[in-house]
Amino acid sequence: MESSPITTTHIALVSVPAFSHQVSILEFAKRLLHLHADTFHVTCIIPTLSSSPSKHSFFFDSLPHNIHCIFLPSVNFHDLNNNGVSVEIQTQLSASRAMSSVRETLVSLSKTTDISALVADAMAPEALEFGKELNILSYIYFPCSTMVLSVCFHSQNLDEEVSCEYKDHPGLIHLPGCIPISGRDLPDSMQDRGSLAYKLFLQRCQRYLNGHDGILVNSFMELEEEATKAISQHGNGGDYPHVYSVGPITQSGPSGSKSRCECLLWLDKQEPNSVLYVSFGSGGTLSQDQIDELALGLELSKQKFLWVNLRAPNDRASATYFSEGGLVDDDDPLHFLPKGFLERTKEQGLVMCGWAPQVEVLGHRSIGAFLSHCGWNSVLESVVHGVPMIAWPLFAEQRSNAALVSDGLKVALRAKMKKPSVVVKEDIVKLIKGLMEGLEGQEIRRKVKELKKLANSAIMEDGSSTRTIANLANKWKNKHT
Known part of the structure; x- marks a missing residue:
């Protein structure tokens, strides 16, 4: 039949x-x-x-x-x-x-x-x-x-x-x-x-x-x-x-590049759990003052970092959400960073103004933490890969997500603004060291590893x-x- x-x-x-x-x-x-x-x-x-x-x-x-x-x-x-x-x-x-x-x-x-x-x-x-x-x-x-x-x-x-x-x-x-x-x-x-x-x-x-x-x-x-x-x-x-x-529904499949991109090749050379991944998503932008403070905070922390999707400064956090805008100088696209920053940190970090394959980055053995705008896609990707976060929300529902991951799930430290709309470099150093080196960071790491197991169980x-x-x-x- x-x-x-x-x-x-x-x-x-x-x-x-x-x-x-x-x-x-x-x-x-x-x-x-x-x-x-x-x-x-x-x-x-x-x-x-x-x-x-x-x-x-x-x-x-x-x-x-x-x-x-x-x-x-x-x-x-x-x-x-x-x-x-x-x-x-x-x-x-x-x-x-x-x-x-x-x-x-x-x-x-x-x-x-x-x-x-x-x-x-x-x-x-x-x-x-x-x-x-x-x-x-x-x-x-x-x-x-x-x-x-x-x-x-x-x-x-x-x-x-x-x-x-x-x-x-x-x-x-x-x-x-x-x-x-x-x-x-x-x-x-x-x-x-x-x-x-x-x-x-x-x-x-x-x-x-x-x-x-x-x-x-x-x-x-x-x-x-x-x-x-x-x-x-x-x-x-x-x-x-x-x-x-x-x-958790997170991005899967091809990253968009047949060969390993620059940032993955750079990560291959770093020690396990040693790199802070910094990304404000596909549309987030920072003011000039905030870019300066973040850059100097990264430098002063002495921690390895990968900073991607960096755009030219704008006082509106969502200014490039619907466009590719943000770069104003093709000859020197990172000219707005503090003078001498790239030279001083060339052995410490990598800065990219372009796209990065976030899922592959978060899954890389060298990533130790994620400084994130707390878009929900990014939060879930971080949880799925067991990566602790520094919560730095910009717009939409991101502050609600930041409250959830820091106060509720306790898998993140949250950036606090002291100056009007600016997180200062001294606090950025404390956040990075607290998460990457401190006892509080160890507990956050333990909790996010537990959530990783639960996330994987949910889709089994x-x-x-x-x-x-x-x-x-x-x-x-x-x-x-």
């Missing part, structure tokens, strides 16, 4: 014009396909900007054959870009402006294939309306922590309970299952309650609570157990949607996140049976 052919289940994803978000949702798709080979086909619909860089094409070129990306025409962005508008507003409004194209694409897809589920990025929740329209299961993909999701779920209550600006609130903010958090550490969108960013944030949070089949969060039960349990208890009473912990064959994804996969496969 012949076996019946395998039926392919089609899933549609909707992302936003931000590479870190695109990586996260597509890595989730890769994880789904890895666990359920040949039974799924994924189409990812991606709004674009005229300023979208081509430097990430290697990532899309390396995707499996059963993940297909549709890049939508560029949305009109000129009234927002370079106008002091926050990253959150730019991301959400650019996604919103692409929704008519998203709907058109989904309707066209639905005419040729049975779509079982729609998964939309947390910054594009409007797309879930199309799931209802097409009678398909609809989910939000939340690329941040469960704690930040809890902030979103409680945002309306907080708005009613707290009368002042959150940054001026005298006490700590208490959320079920989460560490108490300072109002100053809530996401940027909450820091000006009269702003458009705050209005859009509250609207987005309301959509998280209603009108879909669940939220996929890029975390894992063992990392944020109490927060996950607290949300689940509310969910059982019908207050919250079902939350699926599917992480019978791990908590693997089981969660299996449950989702079965639901999606059975949608049309």
Whole structure:
């Protein structure tokens, strides 16, 4: 008797014009396909900007054959870009402006294939309306922590309970299952309650609570157990949607270079656990004063360091989030560093203004710690590789993440600003020595090694996140049976 052919289940994803978000949702798709080979086909619909860089094409070129990306025409962005508008507003409004194209694409897809589920990025929740329209299961993909999701779920209550600006609130903010958090550490969108960013944030949070089949969060039960349990208890009473912990979802696959890049070759020559890796992500920038203080702090620490993705100074921390900008002098791209710094530290460290393969760097034996902006992708990559952190948040929800890793998980030391918006070199030296050499650093190292084991367990064959994804996969496969 012949076996019946395998039926392919089609899933549609909707992302936003931000590479870190695109990586996260597509890595989730890769994880789904890895666990359920040949039974799924994924189409990812991606709004674009005229300023979208081509430097990430290697990532899309390396995707499996059963993940297909549709890049939508560029949305009109000129009234927002370079106008002091926050990253959150730019991301959400650019996604919103692409929704008519998203709907058109989904309707066209639905005419040729049975779509079982729609998964939309947390910054594009409007797309879930199309799931209802097409009678398909609809989910939000939340690329941040469960704690930040809890902030979103409680945002309306907080708005009613707290009368002042959150940054001026005298006490700590208490959320079920989460560490108490300072109002100053809530996401940027909450820091000006009269702003458009705050209005859009509250609207987005309301959509998280209603009108879909669940939220996929890029975390894992063992990392944020109490927060996950607290949300689940509310969910059982019908207050919250079902939350699926599917992480850690981190970047995998080709790094974009067939040969080992300069920084990996340099790391090969260093002693085990001896190098501090410094990166503020794909879009973070520092002021001139802060670049000077960080450079001198690295030098004075006498610690080996690898400083990558360094951009020309800018007083807006997110100034280059949507572009490749930041370099102003091709002949001397690092001219803005303190005079003589590169010469004095040529045996101590390596500074790069360009891209570095972060996953390979964090997995390298010579890396001893990570000075990070605390983007959630970077936090998870650090945890997966068991690398302790210096938490140095810049924008978006990064201060919330910094509070979680330093005060909650206790796998990081946090940079504190003494001057207005500047961490001074003396404190930078203390942070580096405390983490790389001190007793406190030893305890942090022990804790992050424990989390590394838990992260690996979560994605093993019978791990908590693997089981969660299996449950989702079965639901999606059975949608049309």
